[in-house]
Amino acid sequence: MDNRPAASEVLISEVGPRDGLQSVKTIMPTPHKLRWIDALHAAGVREIEVGSFVSPKLLPQLADTAEAVRHALGLPGLTVMALAPNLRGAQAAMQAGAHKITIPVSASQAHSLANVRKTREEMLADVREIVSLRNRSAPGMKIEVGISTAFGCTLQGIVPEDEVVALAAACVAAGVDEVGLSDTTGYANPAQVRRLFRRVRAEIGDATGAAHLHNTRGLGLANCLAAYEEGVRTFDASLGGLGGCPYAPGASGNVVTEDLVFMFEAMGVRTGIDIARLIDARAPLRDGLGNEPLYGMTPDAGLPKGFVQGAVHG
Amino acid sequence: MDNRPAASEVLISEVGPRDGLQSVKTIMPTPHKLRWIDALHAAGVREIEVGSFVSPKLLPQLADTAEAVRHALGLPGLTVMALAPNLRGAQAAMQAGAHKITIPVSASQAHSLANVRKTREEMLADVREIVSLRNRSAPGMKIEVGISTAFGCTLQGIVPEDEVVALAAACVAAGVDEVGLSDTTGYANPAQVRRLFRRVRAEIGDATGAAHLHNTRGLGLANCLAAYEEGVRTFDASLGGLGGCPYAPGASGNVVTEDLVFMFEAMGVRTGIDIARLIDARAPLRDGLGNEPLYGMTPDAGLPKGFVQGAVHG
Numbered sequence: 223m224d225n226r227p228a229a230s231e232v233l234i235s236e237v238g239p240r241d242g243l244q245s246v247k248t249i250m251p252t253p254h255k256l257r258w259i260d261a262l263h264a265a266g267v268r269e270i271e272v273g274s275f276v277s278p279k280l281l282p283q284l285a286d287t288a289e290a291v292r293h294a295l296g297l298p299g300l301t302v303m304a305l306a307p308n309l310r311g312a313q314a315a316m317q318a319g320a321h322k323i324t325i326p327v328s329a330s331q332a333h334s335l336a337n338v339r340k341t342r343e344e345m346l347a348d349v350r351e352i353v354s355l356r357n358r359s360a361p362g363m364k365i366e367v368g369i370s371t372a373f374g375c376t377l378q379g380i381v382p383e384d385e386v387v388a389l390a391a392a393c394v395a396a397g398v399d400e401v402g403l404s405d406t407t408g409y410a411n412p413a414q415v416r417r418l419f420r421r422v423r424a425e426i427g428d429a430t431g432a433a434h435l436h437n438t439r440g441l442g443l444a445n446c447l448a449a450y451e452e453g454v455r456t457f458d459a460s461l462g463g464l465g466g467c468p469y470a471p472g473a474s475g476n477v478v479t480e481d482l483v484f485m486f487e488a489m490g491v492r493t494g495i496d497i498a499r500l501i502d503a504r505a506p507l508r509d510g511l512g513n514e515p516l517y518g519m520t521p522d523a524g525l526p527k528g529f530v531q532g533a534v535h536g
Numbered sequence: 537m538d539n540r541p542a543a544s545e546v547l548i549s550e551v552g553p554r555d556g557l558q559s560v561k562t563i564m565p566t567p568h569k570l571r572w573i574d575a576l577h578a579a580g581v582r583e584i585e586v587g588s589f590v591s592p593k594l595l596p597q598l599a600d601t602a603e604a605v606r607h608a609l610g611l612p613g614l615t616v617m618a619l620a621p622n623l624r625g626a627q628a629a630m631q632a633g634a635h636k637i638t639i640p641v642s643a644s645q646a647h648s649l650a651n652v653r654k655t656r657e658e659m660l661a662d663v664r665e666i667v668s669l670r671n672r673s674a675p676g677m678k679i680e681v682g683i684s685t686a687f688g689c690t691l692q693g694i695v696p697e698d699e700v701v702a703l704a705a706a707c708v709a710a711g712v713d714e715v716g717l718s719d720t721t722g723y724a725n726p727a728q729v730r731r732l733f734r735r736v737r738a739e740i741g742d743a744t745g746a747a748h749l750h751n752t753r754g755l756g757l758a759n760c761l762a763a764y765e766e767g768v769r770t771f772d773a774s775l776g777g778l779g780g781c782p783y784a785p786g787a788s789g790n791v792v793t794e795d796l797v798f799m800f801e802a803m804g805v806r807t808g809i810d811i812a813r814l815i816d817a818r819a820p821l822r823d824g825l826g827n828e829p830l831y832g833m834t835p836d837a838g839l840p841k842g843f844v845q846g847a848v849h850g
Binding site for chain 1 (some may be wrong): 600688689690691692693694721722723725726727728752753754755757758760761762792795798799800803804805832833834839840841842843
């Protein structure tokens, strides 16, 4: 599946409204959230994970996900994504009309049990049920599995690559459209990113989905570069580096959208996103979040003198 | 020239005692500085730029450079480097017994004039004089030129790659041993790093020296990865990301040694440096600097669970 805008070479999938907001305590008021989504779209972002269909008791920050989906459906050219951790969430996503859902399935058995109290095999059974429901009720909706802890786990440590590859194959056999790899814990290194994406692509081909990489140890962009060189063309990132379990002040979890877009555009790889307008999209985020710190080095340093987006200098 | 320790695949050249300290106002007391250098060496660092032979009026932080050189000469296996911006500095470095000097020559004419009030051509004339003095007085001392603003300039913007390549060739013709490329302004991107190192190597072969890359826009490690993939094997970095003209809080200039070593070691590329002891070397730096902020995400986040240095997981 390729939902990149025609003129772009990579698709930046903005996960801030889901992965970012679920990690901060502040509850962003819905009107601010919708303005933020609008600003991301206006900058050229063409895939946004606008929320998560989980219990509002668990994540009150995302209680307005159905409203966010319905609003985002009005933005032209946008793929509206939401996270759905289970059948009930998937049902809600279909009812709201999401174009695509992402289901997190952990490669680490320890993480899976701790996080959702289910084994990987039980999660796979859920995935099969969701696919079956989708096929009956919303055949146009795409389903992605994001394999979390694909590069290592804070509970069990090493996650064998064979198990990640086998899990990716099992997800495709279960009928999902795409399988992405998530470095939930910020453990990945560029050699591992290349190796694992290569192995997964050899197993499931074009069903290989997004790279969801973290910047916990500063390697986020280097890992994205490695994934790009290995053929990955969809990258999750979060505006202002919001979310993704930051460990320490200044240490963001998610890859910062602004820095990632700058890297690609500076390399001459088209993202379809206007960097200046992307940086403008920090304003509604900041307005809606109050005192939460935003990361991103490109917004702080500014664009290089003489930098013209869309021009490749030689 | 290859001064990597036998068991290592890359040489991490620590520039903190020069590039770091010259950028902070605090004057580190000499005993602390020497303890810091000792701690870096104890961690396995095998090349350290211990100071700069400039006027103590200009940089009082580095007034003890001769003493730092003499002390560092007692550390086994260490290549003791110092910066020498002119003939007088080079003379002082030879007298102190430095193994190697680095001379900054700017690829940007605007930067050269603003920084040292000399054209590139005048700087090249200085380089020839220094080489001639070295040949007469200290034939064992190595001379590196670090081409600053090689990837762009805050004054003139774009720096034509042809001029960088020609400057590198002129430096080799002037008799220097190595020519490195410095991203003084944090403008570089991975595609440019690859392209320029490839062009310089095509021109001057094994005289191609270190990659001195900054993290101003968050691309530091991605750029190091690109340089590594292009065959570069010497990387400048600064403990705690100290120095390198930080633009903003949290935005370090120099690539952080701890994160760079973690990236390479996690990839299975040997640096010869023990990460835990390298992180320990932050203590004497902090002791000697008081309230200066130190950066580095690996020290904050810790090493991944199950991470064993020297082991490559598959």
